[in-house]
Each structure stands twice: as C-alpha cells, then as structure tokens.
Amino acid sequence: MATKFYVEDLAQHVGEEVTLQGWLYNKRSGGKIKFPILRDGTGLVQGVAVKSNLSEEVFNRIDQLTQESSFVMKGKVRKEDRAPGGYELDVTDIEILKIAQEYPITPKEHGVEFLMDRRHLWLRSSRQHAILRIRHQIIKSIRDFFDGRGFTLVDSPIFTPAACEGTSTLFETEYFDLGKAYLTQSGQLYAEAAAMALGKVYTFGPTFRAEKSKTRRHLTEFWMVEPEVAFNDLNDNMDLAEDFLVYIVQSVLKNRSAELKTLERNTAFLERVQKPLPRISYDEAVDILHKKGLPFEWGNDLGGTDETVISEQFDRPLMVHRYPAEVKAFYMKRDPQNPKVALAVDVLAPEGYGEIIGGSQREDDLDLLLQRIKEHDLPQSAFEWYLDLRRYGSVPHAGFGLGVERTVSWICGLDHLREAIPFARMIYRLTP
RNA sequence: UCCGCGAUAGCUCAAUGGUAGAGCAUGCGGCUGUUAACCGCAGGGUUGCAGGUUCGAGUCCUGCUCGCGGAGCCA
Known part of the structure; x- marks a missing residue:
C-alpha cells in the first residue's frame, strides 16, 4: 500500500510528487489556471492546475468539483511564500470521488443559529x-x-x-x-x-x-x-x-x-x-x-x-x-x-x-x-x-x-x- | 423564573406607512497567480404565525411561536 500523505507533513516532502485525499474547501480559477484548495483534516493546501501541463480532461474535471466534494489530488510539493500554509501543490492529476450537493455553509458569514443547526x-x-x-x-x-x-x-x-x-x-x-x-x-x-x-x-x-x-x-x-x-x-x-x-x-x-x-x-x-x-x-x-x-x-x-x-x-x-x-x-x-x-x-x-x-x-x-x-x-x-x-x-x-x-x-x-x-x-x- | 432584543431570498442584511432590494451562494459566460478572487448575465420571496388599525402594513397595535443576550445557579 502506498504511503499516506497529509497536508501537515508537506514541508518534509518538498520536490516530491505526493497524493492527497480530502475535500474541496474552495476554488478559484483563471481561464487557463485553476486553484482547487484541498482540506484533509490536518490542514489546507492550494493546488495549482495549469492548463498547458495537464490533459484537457483532467483540467476540466476541476470545474465539476463543488464545495466539499471529496477528491484525490496528485502533485509536486513546492515551497510558496504567497500560500497561507507556506506550500503549494503543482497539480499533475485530479480524481473525483464524490460530488457534494450544494453545501449550505458558504465562505461568507452566517448567523450562529444557522451554524449550530449544521x-x-x-x-x-x-x-x-x-x-x-x-x-x-x-x-x-x-x-x-x-x-x-x-x-x-x-x-x-x-x-x-x-x-x-x-x-x-x-x-x-x-x-x-x-x-x-x-x-x-x-x-x-x-x-x-x-x-x-x-x-x-x-x-x-x-x-x-x-x-x-x-x-x-x-x-x-x-x-x-x-x-x-x-x-x-x-x-x-x-x-x-x-x-x-x-x-x-x-x-x-x-x-x-x-x-x-x-x-x-x-x-x-x-x-x-x-x-x-x-x-x-x-x-x-x-x-x-x-x-x-x-x-x-x-x-x-x-x-x-x-x-x-x-x-x-x-x-x-x-x-x-x-x-x-x-x-x-x-x-x-x-x-x-x-x-x-x-x-x-x-x-x-x-x-x-x-x-x-x-x-x-x-x-x-x-x-x-x-x-x-x-x-x-x-x-x-x-x-x-x-x-x-x-x-x-x-x-x-x-x-x-x-x-x-x-x-x-x-x-x-x-x-x-x-x-x-x-x-x-x-x-x-x-x-x- | 425575571428583564431586554430580534425573526425579510439558500445565507448575511437593506427598505420615511406608498412598485420588496443588495452582496454572497447556485447556473451560464470571461480571465495564466487567485487569496472570503474579480467582471458580465440569469433564476431565486406566503417579509415567523394569527388577528387588528389604515385607501394602503415588511414597517403601527395585540396575542402566540421560535431564537438571542443578561440576571439567578454554577465549571
């Protein structure tokens, strides 16, 4: 069985290609670049998916990911001072596990009652x-x-x-x-x-x-x-x-x-x-x-x-x-x-x-x-x-x-x- | 149990007693470095419930329901 990698351990794997399993925390995109953020329970890491480095199928797959969908993200670990956690993943592959339904808790603010109900x-x-x-x-x-x-x-x-x-x-x-x-x-x-x-x-x-x-x-x-x-x-x-x-x-x-x-x-x-x-x-x-x-x-x-x-x-x-x-x-x-x-x-x-x-x-x-x-x-x-x-x-x-x-x-x-x-x-x- | 505050779109909030709106989320389109990304378009409402006042109520009055904060009690 392959080694399991977790976000909190990425600092020890700079330059290596790793596979992470988790959920989509948020994503942003440009026309030819997409930034899926993976959450795995130990932390968050932003993936950088560049169109020219990936097959069209894999690149477009990212669009299907909704907030909190489970997926596997493969990529090379790179130190990146702009990233909140200090590291990023240059994406080489994305595998969708389960697409999440519309997630009620958005990145914007919510009231306490709403959040406590969820x-x-x-x-x-x-x-x-x-x-x-x-x-x-x-x-x-x-x-x-x-x-x-x-x-x-x-x-x-x-x-x-x-x-x-x-x-x-x-x-x-x-x-x-x-x-x-x-x-x-x-x-x-x-x-x-x-x-x-x-x-x-x-x-x-x-x-x-x-x-x-x-x-x-x-x-x-x-x-x-x-x-x-x-x-x-x-x-x-x-x-x-x-x-x-x-x-x-x-x-x-x-x-x-x-x-x-x-x-x-x-x-x-x-x-x-x-x-x-x-x-x-x-x-x-x-x-x-x-x-x-x-x-x-x-x-x-x-x-x-x-x-x-x-x-x-x-x-x-x-x-x-x-x-x-x-x-x-x-x-x-x-x-x-x-x-x-x-x-x-x-x-x-x-x-x-x-x-x-x-x-x-x-x-x-x-x-x-x-x-x-x-x-x-x-x-x-x-x-x-x-x-x-x-x-x-x-x-x-x-x-x-x-x-x-x-x-x-x-x-x-x-x-x-x-x-x-x-x-x-x-x-x-x-x-x- | 007592005192005070509140309830409007999926969410967070606006709306002098006079046509219910914005941002986010969702869908579609655009963008090669975004950081709660941004830009354009679209759909989305029994204004908590029941009465009342009024030509007209989200707005004023009464009751109810639910919630929030505080007091008491304590960790």
Missing part, C-alpha cells in the same frame, strides 16, 4: 477545526499532567442516587425498580473515596446541570476534570491548581501555535500564565470591589460582573480563597482560624472568562460533616457511604474541578461556550 458540517471550517485541536491538546495536557505525577484515573458514575451538593437542579430519570436516578453534577464525592484508596486520583468525565441557564458561560452537559489528593490541605490544593494551569497553557502555546493564530488569539495573556499566580482572600476581593465603588455585602457569593472587576486588576489567572461558608457546599472544611469562612478556592480566568476552577479542602471530621448535612437539609442515608470515609481512618484531603469548556473558551478567546465542545447541549438545543 454543527456537524460547521466542524469542517478552519476556525472550528482549530478549536477542536486545541481542545484535544488541553485534554491531553490534563491527562499528561496528572499521569506524570503519579495520579490514578478513577472514573466516577454518571447515574447517581442523589444530588451531590444539594443545590443545583439535576436531570432526573427512572431507574428500574430502584426509583429515581440523577445524572451526575460532579464526580467529587466518588473521587474522595478513591483518594482514600489510591492517594492521588482524578476523575474525568461529563457532568450535567439542569439549570435553565441562558448565558454564554453555561452548557447543560460539560466535561470536568477533578483531582483529589489525600493529605493535601488548602495550600497544597492551590499549589496543585497553579502548576496544573501553567502546564496546560504552556503546552497549548508550545504545540498549537498555528491554531491560536488561525483564531487570531492575542496570546499575550496566555504567555503571562507563569508561576506564581496571585492568591487573594475573599476579604481582599471584597475590598477591591469596595474600592471600585461597587455595592457588595460581605457574605454574598461573587457574581459574574464582580469576578470580572476583580480579575481585571491582575494580568493572569488569580485564586480567590476562603469564601463565606454559607455560600459554599456542605463538604467544605471551615477555616480553624475563622469558622465563618470555608477553605475553598476558585480560580478566575482573566479577560472576563470567570470561574474555571472551583475547589476546597474537605471536611474530614465525622461529627462536623453530620452537622453540615443536617444544616443543608440533605438525606443522611444517601451519604452514609461518604460518611464512612470519615469513620475509617479520616485524613485531611483536598481537590478541585476544572471545567474543560470554560478553559477551552478562555485559551481560544471564544465569546461563547458552545464553540468549545463538538456538539453543545444547551437549554434550547439538543441537536445535532
């Missing part, structure tokens, strides 16, 4: 291609980071018997004779159990929120990675989150610069993502809001605009720790120095992208945890297994969750989360 086709355009490749790089970096530090991947269940945090609205489904089951909103409680077994673990999977959110920062189905480490306290947790974020961003800069360029992403903010990331307390965050003249009452959670105002004071992601315990989940440990605040930490991305990480040191005392479950009016029976983790050799431990789509959205500089995932699920969108 998401399965929209993925072929270069902007979406770049986003998906960066998403892949981010996911790979996440796994490489934890795998390289001795973490074990432990998958948590999607069906759960009860709300994890008791706050947000969950998707409900009938589960045989066992009553109702819910789609998970977090793998964290299971990650805690796994951390007691394996020390350093992470879960990585889809999570679901049935909130009727209609904003550019929300999806009903999104991916989250949640590390959990036995014997880590809040500071260890922040150290881990810091190393983690720096690793992800730097690996995208290093490996996906072409895609960032396609997206016209200003990488100045990304290049500044280096240790140390600033760490401020909730109290200090409130001071910033007050100095900016915003009315804000101690004890409330930070809203979207509050987060933006605070993050604008810094040139890189920042950590806000020690939130009022009242606004945080029941399992978060209180600060021994000040029981009014929880040992929680959120990481706010710059440029108004908001919260990309939320985490905490967990409550490891059985009696206090029981008390919190009562205070939050949660069914204790559903949490007995979770309480067992405090009954049998409880230790301090901490972890956090990172939202993959929000991270993709920030790193790519997107204005909506729906472009950060191949097939977005939102309140008014279940297809394609």
Whole structure:
C-alpha cells in the first residue's frame, strides 16, 4: 500500500510528487489556471492546475468539483511564500470521488443559529477545526499532567442516587425498580473515596446541570476534570491548581501555535500564565470591589460582573480563597482560624472568562460533616457511604474541578461556550 | 423564573406607512497567480404565525411561536 500523505507533513516532502485525499474547501480559477484548495483534516493546501501541463480532461474535471466534494489530488510539493500554509501543490492529476450537493455553509458569514443547526458540517471550517485541536491538546495536557505525577484515573458514575451538593437542579430519570436516578453534577464525592484508596486520583468525565441557564458561560452537559489528593490541605490544593494551569497553557502555546493564530488569539495573556499566580482572600476581593465603588455585602457569593472587576486588576489567572461558608457546599472544611469562612478556592480566568476552577479542602471530621448535612437539609442515608470515609481512618484531603469548556473558551478567546465542545447541549438545543 | 432584543431570498442584511432590494451562494459566460478572487448575465420571496388599525402594513397595535443576550445557579 502506498504511503499516506497529509497536508501537515508537506514541508518534509518538498520536490516530491505526493497524493492527497480530502475535500474541496474552495476554488478559484483563471481561464487557463485553476486553484482547487484541498482540506484533509490536518490542514489546507492550494493546488495549482495549469492548463498547458495537464490533459484537457483532467483540467476540466476541476470545474465539476463543488464545495466539499471529496477528491484525490496528485502533485509536486513546492515551497510558496504567497500560500497561507507556506506550500503549494503543482497539480499533475485530479480524481473525483464524490460530488457534494450544494453545501449550505458558504465562505461568507452566517448567523450562529444557522451554524449550530449544521454543527456537524460547521466542524469542517478552519476556525472550528482549530478549536477542536486545541481542545484535544488541553485534554491531553490534563491527562499528561496528572499521569506524570503519579495520579490514578478513577472514573466516577454518571447515574447517581442523589444530588451531590444539594443545590443545583439535576436531570432526573427512572431507574428500574430502584426509583429515581440523577445524572451526575460532579464526580467529587466518588473521587474522595478513591483518594482514600489510591492517594492521588482524578476523575474525568461529563457532568450535567439542569439549570435553565441562558448565558454564554453555561452548557447543560460539560466535561470536568477533578483531582483529589489525600493529605493535601488548602495550600497544597492551590499549589496543585497553579502548576496544573501553567502546564496546560504552556503546552497549548508550545504545540498549537498555528491554531491560536488561525483564531487570531492575542496570546499575550496566555504567555503571562507563569508561576506564581496571585492568591487573594475573599476579604481582599471584597475590598477591591469596595474600592471600585461597587455595592457588595460581605457574605454574598461573587457574581459574574464582580469576578470580572476583580480579575481585571491582575494580568493572569488569580485564586480567590476562603469564601463565606454559607455560600459554599456542605463538604467544605471551615477555616480553624475563622469558622465563618470555608477553605475553598476558585480560580478566575482573566479577560472576563470567570470561574474555571472551583475547589476546597474537605471536611474530614465525622461529627462536623453530620452537622453540615443536617444544616443543608440533605438525606443522611444517601451519604452514609461518604460518611464512612470519615469513620475509617479520616485524613485531611483536598481537590478541585476544572471545567474543560470554560478553559477551552478562555485559551481560544471564544465569546461563547458552545464553540468549545463538538456538539453543545444547551437549554434550547439538543441537536445535532 | 425575571428583564431586554430580534425573526425579510439558500445565507448575511437593506427598505420615511406608498412598485420588496443588495452582496454572497447556485447556473451560464470571461480571465495564466487567485487569496472570503474579480467582471458580465440569469433564476431565486406566503417579509415567523394569527388577528387588528389604515385607501394602503415588511414597517403601527395585540396575542402566540421560535431564537438571542443578561440576571439567578454554577465549571
């Protein structure tokens, strides 16, 4: 079988005749010269077909190619500074595979609704291609980071018997004779159990929120990675989150610069993502809001605009720790120095992208945890297994969750989360 | 759930209450270096749905449907 050639490898084949398989991205023509642009999933390359170098049949065949028709293009690779990718193919042969019907997504602009209805086709355009490749790089970096530090991947269940945090609205489904089951909103409680077994673990999977959110920062189905480490306290947790974020961003800069360029992403903010990331307390965050003249009452959670105002004071992601315990989940440990605040930490991305990480040191005392479950009016029976983790050799431990789509959205500089995932699920969108 | 905005050709958008139009896409023709190529010609419309006001409604009013943005919730 002949060697397969791909557009992204053409630089290594200058002067050689290669055969590429792909789809017609666009074409332009003069009377005696035609420029078919081939897209093969790894990149774009423009073919240069000159009438005098080809049989009339092959030359005219190019006219039949409609946008997105599949075809084989054979030609000699030539370095060409005028070409966007730096290389062109002097065409020696064209073979048509399948002529495409009239393609709905033209090289001109379209509305978001139209494109989302054709998401399965929209993925072929270069902007979406770049986003998906960066998403892949981010996911790979996440796994490489934890795998390289001795973490074990432990998958948590999607069906759960009860709300994890008791706050947000969950998707409900009938589960045989066992009553109702819910789609998970977090793998964290299971990650805690796994951390007691394996020390350093992470879960990585889809999570679901049935909130009727209609904003550019929300999806009903999104991916989250949640590390959990036995014997880590809040500071260890922040150290881990810091190393983690720096690793992800730097690996995208290093490996996906072409895609960032396609997206016209200003990488100045990304290049500044280096240790140390600033760490401020909730109290200090409130001071910033007050100095900016915003009315804000101690004890409330930070809203979207509050987060933006605070993050604008810094040139890189920042950590806000020690939130009022009242606004945080029941399992978060209180600060021994000040029981009014929880040992929680959120990481706010710059440029108004908001919260990309939320985490905490967990409550490891059985009696206090029981008390919190009562205070939050949660069914204790559903949490007995979770309480067992405090009954049998409880230790301090901490972890956090990172939202993959929000991270993709920030790193790519997107204005909506729906472009950060191949097939977005939102309140008014279940297809394609 | 609440607040605001919108729906006109396949797509993106115009149209003082007075003959519904442009660019792109599609088809045909032209061009040997095009870069969202360009030039010429052609086809293409139940103005979201249902009422109302008016001599006359894409335009004004009422209701509905669908969508978009924001708040709340959070990753």
